[in-house]
Amino acid sequence: MKYFSNADAKQRVTTLAILGALLFTIIGFILGWLWMEVRYPMLKEPSFRNFTVSYNTIMDKYLNGAKSEDLINGASQGMLASLGDPYSRYLIKDQGSAYTQGYEAEFSGVGITLQEADGKFLVASLTEGAPAEREGVHAGDEIVAVNGTSIVGKAYEDIITLLRGNVGTKVKLTLQRGGAAKPIEVELTRESIAVHTVTSEMLSGGVGHVTISKFAEKTDAEFKTEVEKLQKDGMTKLLLDLRSNPGGLLKSTIQIANMLVPKDKVILKVVYKNNSKTITYKSKQEKPWTIPIVVLVNGQSASASEVLTAALKESAGATVVGEKTFGKGIVQTFQQFKDNSVLSLTEAQWKTPGGTWIHKQGVTPDVTVALPAFASLSQLPFGTELKMGSYGENVKTLQLMLKELGYTPVGDIGLFDARTSDALSRFQKDQKMTVTGAFNDMTGYRIIELLSKKLKEEDTQLQKGIEILASK
Structure with a gap:
């Protein structure tokens, strides 16, 4: 090993070594930053600085506090939403699970098909033999709360997520049924449900x-x-x-x-x-x-x-x-x-x-081939109440439904008058329902049920298909 005998030479070597280390550090930093920009091109965008500053400001100063994970997920959702494409979306955690389960051969849930109507969530149908059917949930029930928490303001995907979960876990539903004075509570145990398409x-x-x-x-x-x-x-x-x-x-x-x-x-x-x-x-x-x-x-x-x-x-x-x-x-x-x-x-x-x-x-x-005109009549929103003196599009829809089922006269279209009430009373009597002469949810469900049956009997598209096949 060779030793330095001159103090000046030692000082020069030490200085060069420090400068070399500093140069290598700078070069490494530059190369690292360039690599980061290649791997994450958004770092080159001037607006990314705005994002960073906004993120840091929210985390440091927002009055109610914020979670880093929520901010990043929200940014991802906003990024997809900015495309203006309804089919491009970012779904967070359980929403993502519910999305993928929709295409799987089976899922863990309670056997409810959900329908959103006028901001409310209704049980559209039930899977035969599944927990919801076994425990007495009815098609047409409105879900008003899940596990004791109101679902007002929640999105469709949020409700699906709440209904699903691991096999064996429980979920409590609060249901409003027809004209019942009080909501009904049922506790369901989730199980594996086969998807039949x-x-x-x-x-x-x-x-x-x-x-x-x-x-x-x-x-x-x-x-x-x-x-x-x-x-x-x-x-x-x-x-x-x-x-x-x-x-x-x-x-x-x-x-x-x-x-x-x-x-x-x-x-x-x-x-x-x-x-x-x-x-x-x-x-x-x-x-x-x-x-x-x-x-x-x-x-x-x-x-x-x-x-x-x-x-x-x-x-x-x-x-x-x-x-x-x-x-x-x-x-x-x-x-x-x-x-x-x-x-x-x-x-x-x-x-x-x-x-x-x-x-x-x-x-x-x-x-x-078009279906009969009544096929385009949609179910009246859950909670709709119509009686003498009511008027508007909902009354018109009800009158057209009654007319299609043979209950005439229905009165002046769009105005719920005595003739409308009489037609509805006759319908309720024939269906062995409480006769009120006014429209409520239970009456509406029965009307839709009968119109669906009528549509199956008068399915012009299916009939034309059979006719064409008969000639082949």
């Missing part, structure tokens, strides 16, 4: 009627099971009902198309940003499908249901009957983070086998 029935003339409510994780397997069952029962024609199907997973949609669309025919084309990539999906059909197909659609048939409709129409020679579809020609992908939050983002557009982009245009049916 496909139903079928055998109609006369060898017509198999298959309805797909949405495209979830196992919809293709359910479809295959129902079709095979119908074929054993002698199905020679398929009536595929996609009315009011909002869409869902593309994977299960393509699997069903693989069964019905001839091998190597195009199902759809997915085009990504700036035409950077186009994926063409072609049928991988293993066994030829020889049964004629009619597809039923309406204005609420959207997204994946439009994909299947267009593929069957353009590549499989199916006849489409009903009304023009919704027109959602874009594709979302979602990723779920470790805390279960979900980022759902529009990343591509899809085109029909013939290259048509149906966004905001919809798929036009080969045969346009």
Whole structure:
């Protein structure tokens, strides 16, 4: 080892070493910052400084205090909302779990299908044999509180999140039922509930009627099971009902198309940003499908249901009957983070086998058929009370409903007069209800029930589909 004998030389070396270390530190800092800007490009945005200052100011000075996690999640939600795209969303934690569970083959819950009406949340239907049905919850009940906390002002996703949870856990619901003076409380234990998205029935003339409510994780397997069952029962024609199907997973949609669309025919084309990539999906059909197909659609048939409709129409020679579809020609992908939050983002557009982009245009049916006019009458908002002297659109809707059910005269349209009251009294008497001559929720539910039954009997779209299949 060599020793320095000169003090000045030692000082120079020490100074150079310090300068070298300082230089390396500066270079390392610069390289680190450049790497950070490459990895996190938002750091280069001038407005990011505003975000940082706002965040720090809120954390330091906000009167009521704030949680860092809530601020960051709120910023993520705002970032997606700024796109102005209703299909691109950031769902936080339990909301994200509820979102993904909607596409799974089963979920943990109580078996309630929820409906939002006029800011209130109603039990639209119940899963047979599930906890809610077993414990006496009724379709039409209004949920006013969950676990003792009012749900006023909460979003639909929030209520779904509250109803779901781990298997074996409990949830207490406070329900308002019809004209009951006091709310009803029920405690339900969550359990695993299977999601069924496909139903079928055998109609006369060898017509198999298959309805797909949405495209979830196992919809293709359910479809295959129902079709095979119908074929054993002698199905020679398929009536595929996609009315009011909002869409869902593309994977299960393509699997069903693989069964019905001839091998190597195009199902759809997915085009990504700036035409950077186009994926063409072609049928991988293993066994030829020889049964004629009619597809039923309406204005609420959207997204994946439009994909299947267009593929069957353009590549499989199916006849489409009903009304023009919704027109959602874009594709979302979602990723779920470790805390279960979900980022759902529009990343591509899809085109029909013939290259048509149906966004905001919809798929036009080969045969346009509207449902009877009364099908467009919507259920009156929960809590609506109508009596002598009432007037307006709700009265008009009620009068049209009564008229459709054969209770006339209904009086001057839009005005609840003595004739309206008399018609309603006769309806209540025939249905063995308390006769009041006034409208309440229980009366409304019974009216809707009878109109739904009437619509099934007078389903012009289904009847046209059967008629077309009879000629094939």
